[in-house]
Amino acid sequence: MSRCPRCGTVMNRSNAMNALSRYDNSTYICSPCGGKECAESMRAAKMPNPKRLPHYCYYHNYAREKETVMISFGMDGYYSLDKSLRTIDYKELNANIGVTEEQAELMLMGSMWGWDCPGLQEGF
Numbered sequence: 217m218s219r220c221p222r223c224g225t226v227m228n229r230s231n232a233m234n235a236l237s238r239y240d241n242s243t244y245i246c247s248p249c250g251g252k253e254c255a256e257s258m259r260a261a262k263m264p265n266p267k268r269l270p271h272y273c274y275y276h277n278y279a280r281e282k283e284t285v286m287i288s289f290g291m292d293g294y295y296s297l298d299k300s301l302r303t304i305d306y307k308e309l310n311a312n313i314g315v316t317e318e319q320a321e322l323m324l325m326g327s328m329w330g331w332d333c334p335g336l337q338e339g340f
Contacts, residue, residue: 220246222253222272222286224298239271252295256288273315273323274306284309287323290331 218227220234227234227246235250237243238257245253256271269289277283277294284306285294296302301309310320326336 218244219298219300220249222246222249223295224301252288256291269319269323269326270313270315273313273320274309275320275324276306287320287327289323289326291327292330293327 217229219225220227221243222237222245225246225248227244231244233247234244235247235253237245237250238253253271272286272288274284274286274297275294277285283302284297284304285302286297287294306320307317310316315323322336325333329335
């Protein structure tokens with residue numbers, strides 16, 4: 217039984233019922249995450265990205281410090297993860313996908329204060 221690398225839910229046994237990630241064109245993800253990636257890519261394509269931020273990253277939820285969440289470029293707020301991923305340290309998950317600490321901080325800034333905020337465009 218395989219799990220979706222984005223949300224951790226159990227995926228369909230047949231890859232035809234899952235989705236191919238738009239971000240690397242080789243990783244299968246669950247169908248709902250495939251729909252989210254489609255919407256994210258359409259919205260993100262219209263937004264400036266001078267810092268070349270990743271499509272998504274992980275961070276900890278300030279309301280529940282031990283809960284890891286996912287932030288998607290161009291989207292407000294964050295997504296809750298499957299229980300199996302919530303307890304993994306966000307730095308470890310980011311390292312696995314090549315996201316730096318600075319990028320994660322900028323992604324958090326954009327998700328909370330808007331993707332066009334001056335600090336995001338200029339950096340720290």
